Amino acid sequence: MAAKTFDEMRSGAEGAIRDPYRGVAQWLDSTSPERLAATRHEVDQFYRRHGITFGAYGAAEGSETTIPFDIIPRVMAWDEWEYLHKGLVQRVKALNAFLADAYGERKICRAGVIPEKQILMNAEFVAMAQGLKLPGDVHAHIAGIDLVRVGEKDFYVLEDNVRTPSGVSYVLENREVMMRLAPELFSAMRVMPVANYTEELLATLRSVSFGDSHEPNVVLLTPGHYNSAYFEHAFLADEMGIELVKGSDLFVDEGRVFMRTPRGPQRVDVIYRRVDDAFLDPLAMRPDSYLGVAGLIGALRAGRVNIVNALGNGVADDKSTYTYVPQMIRFYLDEEPILQNVQTHRGDRPDDLKYMLEHLSELVVKEVHGSGGKGMLVGPTSSKQEIEEFSQLVKARPDNYIAQPTLALSTCPTFVAQGVAPRHVDLRPFVLSGKKITIVPGGLTRVALKEGSLVVNSSQGGGTKDTWVLAPDA
Amino acid sequence: MLSSTAKNLYWMGRYLQRAKTTARLIEATQRMALQSSGKEAEGVVAIFGMEDEFRQVQEQAAQSQRQGSRRRLSDLVDFLAFDERNPSSIVSSIGSARRNAREERNNITVDVWESLNGLWLELSGKLRGNRAGLDRGALIESVKKQAVMIFGAAQVTLLRDEAYNFLQLGAFLERGDNTARILDVKYHLLMPDGRPHADTLDYFAWSEVLACIGAVRTYRRIYRSALDPMKIAELMMLRRDVPRSVHHCLWMVDLNMRELADAYGTRGEADRLAGELHARLRYARIDAIYQIGLRPFLGGVRADIATLSDTIGRQFLLD
Numbered sequence: 001m002a003a004k005t006f007d008e009m010r011s012g013a014e015g016a017i018r019d020p021y022r023g024v025a026q027w028l029d030s031t032s033p034e035r036l037a038a039t040r041h042e043v044d045q046f047y048r049r050h051g052i053t054f055g056a057y058g059a060a061e062g063s064e065t066t067i068p069f070d071i072i073p074r075v076m077a078w079d080e081w082e083y084l085h086k087g088l089v090q091r092v093k094a095l096n097a098f099l100a101d102a103y104g105e106r107k108i109c110r111a112g113v114i115p116e117k118q119i120l121m122n123a124e125f126v127a128m129a130q131g132l133k134l135p136g137d138v139h140a141h142i143a144g145i146d147l148v149r150v151g152e153k154d155f156y157v158l159e160d161n162v163r164t165p166s167g168v169s170y171v172l173e174n175r176e177v178m179m180r181l182a183p184e185l186f187s188a189m190r191v192m193p194v195a196n197y198t199e200e201l202l203a204t205l206r207s208v209s210f211g212d213s214h215e216p217n218v219v220l221l222t223p224g225h226y227n228s229a230y231f232e233h234a235f236l237a238d239e240m241g242i243e244l245v246k247g248s249d250l251f252v253d254e255g256r257v258f259m260r261t262p263r264g265p266q267r268v269d270v271i272y273r274r275v276d277d278a279f280l281d282p283l284a285m286r287p288d289s290y291l292g293v294a295g296l297i298g299a300l301r302a303g304r305v306n307i308v309n310a311l312g313n314g315v316a317d318d319k320s321t322y323t324y325v326p327q328m329i330r331f332y333l334d335e336e337p338i339l340q341n342v343q344t345h346r347g348d349r350p351d352d353l354k355y356m357l358e359h360l361s362e363l364v365v366k367e368v369h370g371s372g373g374k375g376m377l378v379g380p381t382s383s384k385q386e387i388e389e390f391s392q393l394v395k396a397r398p399d400n401y402i403a404q405p406t407l408a409l410s411t412c413p414t415f416v417a418q419g420v421a422p423r424h425v426d427l428r429p430f431v432l433s434g435k436k437i438t439i440v441p442g443g444l445t446r447v448a449l450k451e452g453s454l455v456v457n458s459s460q461g462g463g464t465k466d467t468w469v470l471a472p473d474a
Numbered sequence: 475m476l477s478s479t480a481k482n483l484y485w486m487g488r489y490l491q492r493a494k495t496t497a498r499l500i501e502a503t504q505r506m507a508l509q510s511s512g513k514e515a516e517g518v519v520a521i522f523g524m525e526d527e528f529r530q531v532q533e534q535a536a537q538s539q540r541q542g543s544r545r546r547l548s549d550l551v552d553f554l555a556f557d558e559r560n561p562s563s564i565v566s567s568i569g570s571a572r573r574n575a576r577e578e579r580n581n582i583t584v585d586v587w588e589s590l591n592g593l594w595l596e597l598s599g600k601l602r603g604n605r606a607g608l609d610r611g612a613l614i615e616s617v618k619k620q621a622v623m624i625f626g627a628a629q630v631t632l633l634r635d636e637a638y639n640f641l642q643l644g645a646f647l648e649r650g651d652n653t654a655r656i657l658d659v660k661y662h663l664l665m666p667d668g669r670p671h672a673d674t675l676d677y678f679a680w681s682e683v684l685a686c687i688g689a690v691r692t693y694r695r696i697y698r699s700a701l702d703p704m705k706i707a708e709l710m711m712l713r714r715d716v717p718r719s720v721h722h723c724l725w726m727v728d729l730n731m732r733e734l735a736d737a738y739g740t741r742g743e744a745d746r747l748a749g750e751l752h753a754r755l756r757y758a759r760i761d762a763i764y765q766i767g768l769r770p771f772l773g774g775v776r777a778d779i780a781t782l783s784d785t786i787g788r789q790f791l792l793d
Binding site for chain 1: 475476477478479480573576577579580636640734737738740790791792
C-alpha cells in the first residue's frame, strides 16, 4: 500500500496514543495476555451457548459457526461521531429523495444529472413499484452505510446498503458482552448507549403505516432459520415484541394482509421484511418462491400494508449508482456532500475501463451488484495470474465492474493469536428513517482478522468489535 | 401468537417427552436383560410400532456380523437411542425438538433454549466421535437428566401464556400416549390371555414395567403390597396422583385446553374430546375395565388421543 496506514489508537501526534483510546490503552497495559486470552475464550463460549451463529451461504445444514468477536473495543470521540452523524443524515435523506423520484417522475433524469437508463435498465429496478406513494415518501427506512477511515479527518463512504442491511444485532450483543467482560472500562469512560436501537426501530416501523386509525400491527418477515441472518431476525423481533413470521404465516384476503393465529386471522399493517424483493410475492415476482405471500404486492399497491424497506431499493445502492450519490445530494438538498465517495472508475465508460485494465494491480475491482466480499479483486494482494484471470472477466462484461483505488483502511488494536496487533476495520452505522431520522451512536465495526487483509466481510473471515462513541466532554 | 409458534411448541413438547420416555425405556430394558432371558427387544420395539424398521436394521447388521443375544441388545439400544434413520430415536427426537425450539428462539426463555441446545450439542458432539468408545449408558442417563432439567426450566421460567399451554399440551399428550403404549404392549407380552391374576408371576418383568415410567417405589408407597398386574395397570392408567399415569396426563391436557378456551373465548371439538377423555379415565374403575378387557379399553384411549392430536391441529390452524 502506498499511503501510511492510520492506526486509530497509535497515530496521535508523534506516535502518541490518541485521546479517545487512553482508557483502552491503559486497560491493555494493565491486563495480562493470559487474562485477555481467558476473556476471549469466555466470549466464544457465551456466543455459542446463546446460539448466536452465522451460517455462511453454501454451508451444509447445521454447520453453525460464530462470528469472531474481538474483545478490544473501537473508540470514537463525540466530535468525530457528530461529524459522521451529519454526513449520514444528509446522505440518507438524498438516497430517500432519489428513490421516491426514481419510482416517481424521475426529475433528476430530466434535469440531466443521472441518465434514465441508470434507473430503468438497472437489474434491481422493480417496475411494479413505479408510481407508489409511500408514507412519508420514505423508501430506505433502514440504511446501513459502510464507512472507512484513512486519516484523522478522512472518512469515505464505501457502499450504501438500502435493501435489507444486516448486522445490527451484533452491535447490540457485542455491547452486552463487553459490559459483562470489562465493567471497569465502562465506569472509567462514558460510552453512549446503543440499547435503544430496537425501540427506535419499532417507532420507525410504526410511523410508516398507511392507516392511522389504530395501533399498527408490525411483523418481521424472515426467510426462515436456514438464512444466515436468522438469528438477527429472531433477536430483533424478540426485542421489539413483535411476531417473527414466515411467508406461510401470512395470507392476503380481499386486499388485506393477515397472520394465522390460534384465535383466528389477525390484520397486519407493516411488514419489516428480511426477504429479498424477488421472493416477496409468487404472484407478482418469482413464481417458484415459497418464502413470500401471494397477493402481497397487490395489498401494498392498494395502500393496505407497507413493506419495509421498500420494493426496488436496489437501484439506489448498487456500486454504479453509488458514483452519482454526491450529485444526488446537490440536486435534492442543494448542499455539498459532507462524506466523501471513493473515487470510482466505471467499467461502462471507455476511458475508465482503459485505466482500470492498465492499473488492475493497484485497484480494488468489484461487481456492480456483488456483495459479501465475493467476486472481487484486491489488486495489491493478488498474484499475476489472478489479475490476468480477472482482467478477462472485466473485458467480457465491462459494465458489470467498477474499480476503486486501494484505500489504506485504518487499523485498530485487535487480539489475535500472536497477541495484540493492528488490524484493518470498517464501520457500518444504521440509519433509521420514518417520521424522523435516528442513528444510534456508533454502528458495527468489522475487522479483518488476517494480517494485512482488507476484506472485513464475515463470510470471508472477518470479525466484529464493539464500537464506542464517547459522550461529549467525557 | 402465530399458529406456527403454537405448532412448534406443541411438537417441541412431544419430541422432548418422547426422548425422555425412550431413555427410561432403554434403561429399564437393559436392567431387565441382565436378569432375564433377553427377548425384551421385541416388546420395546413394538411400543413404538417400529418392528419392521428394526428388523431391517438387524438384517443389515446380520450380513456383516455374528448375532447373539448380547449383540441384539446393543443393536436395539443403538436403534432406539442413536440411529438417525429411526425418527423416534432419542437423537432424532432431540434434534427435532431443537429445530422447533430454534424457530421459536424469541418465544422461549434463554434458560429453556440453553438447556435444550446444550443437550443437543453434547449428544451430536459425542455421536460424531468414535462410536466404539462411546459410553452409551452414561449418555442415555445424561439425556434423561437433562430432559428433566429442560422441562424444569420451562416450568420455572416461561410466561404462563398460550405458548406455554401448547408446550404442555404436546408434552402431556405424548406422555399419556407413551404410558398407554407401554402398558398395552407389556401387558400383552407378559399376560397374553389378559387374565388379571396369574398363579406364577415374573417378578422382574413386572417391576420392569413399572420402571418404564419410573414408578417402582411409587407402587410400594401407594399399595404397600406385592406386585400385582391389576394394581400395576390401575397405577399406570387411573391414578391421578401419579404424574406419568394416563389419567394425570389427560387431566393436564384438559386443564390446558380449558385455559386456551378461556383466553380465546371459543370452544371446539378438541375441547369436547379432551373433556370426554379426561372424564373417561377419571371415572373408570379397574375391575370394570377388566370386564370389557384391558386391550380394547387401552386401544380406545390410544385411538382417541391420536384423534385429539389431529383435532387440536385443525382447531388451532396448526396444520
